[in-house]
Amino acid sequence: MVANVRDVLAGLFFVAVGVAVFLLSRGYGIGTPAHLGPGVFPMLLSGLLVALGIAIALVAVRDKVAAAVGLSWRPLLLVTAAVGVFGFGLDTLGLFASVALMVLVSRAARSGQSVMESLVMALVLGAAASFLFYYLLGLPVPLWPAFAA
Amino acid sequence: MSFLDNLALGFSVALSLQNLAYCLLGTVLGTAIGVLPGLGPVATISMLMPLTFGLDPTTALILLAGIYYGAQYGGSTTAILVNLPGETSSVVTAIDGYQMARQGRAREALVVAALGSFFAGTVGTLAIAGFAPALSELALGFGAPEYFSLMVLGLIAAVVLAHGSVLKAVAMVVLGLVLGLVGTDVNSGVLRFTFGISDLFDGLDFVAVAMGLFGIAEVISNLERKDEARAAVTLGGKGSFLLSREDFRAAWPAVVRGTGLGAILGILPGGGAILGSFASYMLEKRIARDPSRFGKGAIEGVAGPESANNAGAQTSFIPMLTLGLPSNAVMAMMIGALIIHNIQPGPQVMNANPSLFWGLIASMWIGNLLLVILNLPLVGVWVQMLRIPYRVLYPAILVLCAIGVYSVSNSTALVYVMAAFGVLGYVLAKLQCEPAPLLLGFVLGPLMEENLRRALTISGGDASVFFTQPVSLALLLLAAGLLVVMAMPRASRLRDAAFEEET
Structure with missing residues (x-):
């Protein structure tokens, strides 16, 4: 072997x-x-x-030194999914919702995290990103979902 | 222009209100992010790169350079306070710095690190101002064959001097070169490796690649580990930031030696800040009257490596500014920034953009001064930031990366490219292949191909041109020599020994 x-x-x-x-x-x-x-x-x-x-x-x-490879699927898949969700949602769902969703998905990448904390972080980061990038820096993206506007 | 005229020009540029403000912003942002766990300077620079697109190139580089040495400095702060080196170059600082902190001498360690870094930064800046013109004069005489060979040497030296498997590192460089070719070939208009995806016609975006490899992949790797409970951080000691006479006497020779070592090793490709700090620690330990003090809070063990890594961080700009060669991943980011601003890196930068060149150099010194002035009073703030747990931090990092990469060209395609490189970077890290050589290759890929083609066109298709031009031949022989030496068991053992302190 x-x-x-x-x-x-x-x-x-x-x-x-x-x-x-x-x-x-x-x-x-x-x-x-x-x-x-x-x-x-x-x-x-x-x-x-x-x-x-x-x-x-x-x-x-x-080589006689043993070295195996074990991927940690949960963080790999969920972090990638979080970034994907952001990219997928940005044009349709708007900045706030995409950021919030991204935070929720990424928080699931690790087990045993408080759901309450995740929800608060989603709202806070969503609001902070909207303020900073939409209002302050004028990023040309929709802020709210297309169907709401 | 004389040395002094150059510096005067540089300071007149760097001291403009705008540049001064961005220098300050860069050092503060860099330090803040350098203090945060799990974010190295490359990830930081790539995350903040989109901020620089609207600026003029000089200001952009001043900001990025400020972030670089700010991050460097922040890394040392965490190394001393909580034994968490923010990056490889402060690994050795943690050995004695953290011991000092545990003995209630955190302030002394931070002061020595700050003053040593400032001294080293000053010397490093002077070294750049002194040597860069000569080197770039020399390189101006280079034709396409010399350039091609120089890049071969630069890439090989970069991987040989970095740690880890040389074979894998060279393979990563080659992979990077290939990835650099994605997109439309400039000479023929042929689309290469685009798979019909129109977003790839202009090539893979540099920021997306770097952010994926260094930002996203890092987050995935960090999530594998448990959020470690951090040791309580206390500064201890008296309220003042003053060194005792004994400390000063013990530290200053180490600072001078570390500066010298770091400045010289920093010029070498692959060296950058890291090599110098390891070498300086070994030197201090070897010449100490009582080597057993090392590892138990010896102030020389902080003073030497900290000066060395800062001197190296400065002088690693020399090959980047004069030859257009990145010696490490951070310099690859700088070259990427230059290219984004339509400035072709190389020896002509100094003559074509003297205000950029000298302004950047002068701002480095100002940035180092700002670090000393700011960081000692602000250390309480950094301590607060250290308390942010990773579970709260990483979603914010991801959000910043995603929005940052989107804003490069307001396109979600780049978000996906970044995600893909995050996966690639994580898998490669699992295979113990370091991402830094890939980034070097990625930046140099198109330039290498261009020079290869040009050299062959000029020689009428005769490939021997690389071996008949004396300078080109010498460069290639040097590269081959490096590879042969590293293949010998004795040399590779020596190289491993140089990095052994790391573990």
Whole structure:
């Protein structure tokens, strides 16, 4: 068994990206040596990525230090979702509601947090953001939901 | 123009009411955010970058530089008061600084850090003013092949001197280079890696990438850990901010040595503020009459590294300002800011924008002065801010990041780009791949390709041009030499030893 799973995965990641970059850059054109096409530099880089990825993985296979990778799915998914909700809601729900929703979703990223505190934070941050960015800095976004206006 | 004329020009720019105000704003904001847990200088700068878009470039850079050394300073404050180094360069400060605080000598530690930093900042500023013109004179003679090789050397040196696996760091640089190419190719108009998404035609936005990698990913990583109960923060000691005669006598030689080390190491790519503070701590410990005092509240252990990291923070501007080369992630942010303001970083900046160049340098010194004047009286406020628990802080960080990135071009597409890079940054951090080299590559990607193409066009397609031009050859040999040396077990052990104090 490989002990250093983490570095093997890192190596494979770079190999995978390298291969993808190579496949994509094939279509961009090579040009001539004196006038390099847009595909050449990415292809060079893709080769480097594959080579480095293989090297990282090979070193890791012989490595005796154990290292695993465990993702914390809850913060990963909910923090990303919080940012997504903001982006998705901004144009339709307006600044205040998007910020408040974002705060609520992000607060769920960690277990055992007080719901009351979350609600208060959503309102406070929503109001603060509206005041600062809408009124003070004049950010060109709707403040309230489109259907309310 | 002579040295003094340059400085006079610089001060006339930096002392304008507007620039002075932004310098003050930057240092205060930087310190405040540097004090908050879980926000480093890169995340801070990227979060506040949109604020600078409406400013003229000189003022923008003055603000960003102020945030940088403010954050640096705030990081040291938390290192001393609660043993939480805000960033890597203040890790060693925490060793003896926190011990001093526990012995009721927090004030002395803070004073030494402040005065040492100010001295180092002054020397660092003079070093920039003295060396930058010569270096940029030299670099003005560089053609495309030399530039390409210089970037190769800069990127390699940056990863070799930083800590962690060299192989992974180089891979991250290359990944960054590729990401820098996303968008429309300037020479041919061909769209690369855009997957037909029109928001990517202009390339990945620099602020969105940096905020995702350093802001969002950081939040996700921090949420894995429990909100640790913080030790009660007390300043202790007498009410005055004065050093005793013995403390002063013990500290000043360490300050001078730390400044020298930090200034020299800061110029090296990858060094920045971090290398200097580690080196200075090791030096002080080695030459001390009684090394056992270190780790138990030795004032030299605060004075040396704090001076070194500030000197290094200043001199790391030298390669950025004169060669357009970022030596660390913060300098990559500065280059990003220059590009956003349509200023091509490189040796021509000093001649084309002398008021920007010298104004920035003069404002650094003013900023350091402001830090000393402000921070000692304000330390009570920072202590209050330290009490904010992370569970309250992180939603606010996310809100600021999201609105900030939206305001870059009033487009929600950038919000999604930031979210994607947050995920990428978190996963890469789990694979123990540091995001800083990626950012360096990202900034330099388009410039490297441009110089590669230009060099080949001038040589008529002959790739040997990189090896026949003596300067280019020397730069490439140096880069290769660095890689070979690092591949040798002995050198890499030495390098690891230099960072061992960190854990």
